[in-house]
Amino acid sequence: MLDVRRLRLLRELALRGTIAAVAEALAFSPSAVSQQLSALEREAGVPLLERTGRRVVLTPAGQRLAAHAEAVLERLERAGAELAATRGGPTGPLRIGAFPTAARALLPPALAALAVAHPRLEPAVEEVDAVDVPDALRARELDVVLVHEYDLLPAEPEDGVETEPVCEEPVFLAEPDTGGASRGGSLVIRRDEPWIVGRRGTLCHTMALRACEAAGFRPRIRHLVDEYPTVLALVAARQGVALVPRLGAVDPPEGVRLTPVAMRRRIGVAYRAGSALHPSVAALTHALRRQAR
Amino acid sequence: MLDVRRLRLLRELALRGTIAAVAEALAFSPSAVSQQLSALEREAGVPLLERTGRRVVLTPAGQRLAAHAEAVLERLERAGAELAATRGGPTGPLRIGAFPTAARALLPPALAALAVAHPRLEPAVEEVDAVDVPDALRARELDVVLVHEYDLLPAEPEDGVETEPVCEEPVFLAEPDTGGASRGGSLVIRRDEPWIVGRRGTLCHTMALRACEAAGFRPRIRHLVDEYPTVLALVAARQGVALVPRLGAVDPPEGVRLTPVAMRRRIGVAYRAGSALHPSVAALTHALRRQAR
DNA sequence: ATCGAGCATCAGCTCAGCTTACGCTCTGGC
């Protein structure tokens, strides 16, 4: 009978690529991981890893075994979720990851409602970068993560992670309020304005570029700022224009005009495959949905 | 993460009913099983067992968890089978169980062919009672078992065990050869003859009773004998009539007339769920099928 | 050419989990 703890290491290796990364993710020493993978290879009787240069890669047999491991672990996750469900309502710690806007605008009221409905639930929120989400979930550093995607930028599915939609919101063009009549939501008219976009590598950065690209021009980028309150303050100071989702534009400062554009942002929750039935996860999803209405 | 070794114990408990039986089956002391199940219950956070009298029974939550365990273990079995397949052809020990007729008539030539095709396979045959088959497979005492069923007596599916057909054979009515013309294969005409059937509790015993019952009478049973050569010798000695499948009637003695009746026996192989792809299992199944033609 | 990242191996230690011993409770046979 194959050892599931070792299969877990193999699966993590398939996801992360190096033994050192697996070790760090699971809080082991690289030595331990190496030893356990060697043992797994001995059990299997087939080479699973191959040293290439100073790294290792999975052999085809190793990849197939990693797929089996994925399936086994998912079923274990489901079993655990079901147990938690029979254990009664949501209880204990729930580690929630969120992108900054959600952490500020969406989560606090949802958590307040949750505290009333499920007083024994202990949510812990942590801001997290989108790129770290799958690893954080798989490594069990987080249990649920609020994620978002834009029309022009659909998120691709990740192994071992499932996503469920929570709500959709419009995206606004934010520009200095000159007092004149609105010029409508088309981006093209602002092609010569300076733009304020998210920092490079963020979803919002890419989203703004894609949106301008779709409108047929490359924006002149002046400011790189992630926090929407700051963005709006810059807009009010006539530093440029920006694209801002509704949740980023609650309570806009004076001197900012918001015009809807033809793009929407979708917000969802991501969790480990199999934990959809977990009562704490289900309760948070429910609270977020109610909040979003 | 739930411990799979402990889940295995829970699954065995679901199948066998007592901790002592689980311990014996897996070569542990009952104490070890008890401790591990307690630990599993602690992990689960839900009562899984309930003491009733001097036994334990699974709670509903325990039963559901056992079902998950079954799924996990089956997937592990498949992973192992796939590894064995990539390891190259059939190799190593293969523990084969068989009912007596198959052990005598079907297996030896199949094993001879197998030895030529796969010299590194080390088959070990053991006669086994039909009632012990599922436990022997689940407890990993055997890898493959030859099983049979009669038209009137279909085998019900067992958790964790899969069955695949190998061949079908006719069943004969064996009666003393009086030299006269055959009276045809109807059983009714022999309703007053003494009958020779398998020992009580065997499939063959039940099969004979069902066949007579279907023909509308209750047989007068004189001899209870399992071994078909002995049965045929008794028939030749004019001790009664009997129902004998073809494999039990190779080389019949003088003075026995065999007439086909409207019943067939199906022979199949049973193995642990998930091990169908195991090269040794597949090779044996293949050899048996060829042999049966 | 050199340095560091990445992996394997070795030695040593710790704790999970096994066995043995024992006690308790219930059941079935006499």
Add this chain to the structure above:
DNA sequence: GCCAGAGCGTAAGCTGAGCTGATGCTCGAT
């Protein structure tokens, strides 16, 4: 009705699986 034994749980003690930390080797990047 009683008692022997089946069945389960707990306590104590031991062993080995598996972890850490040290060391060495091999690449690849600067």
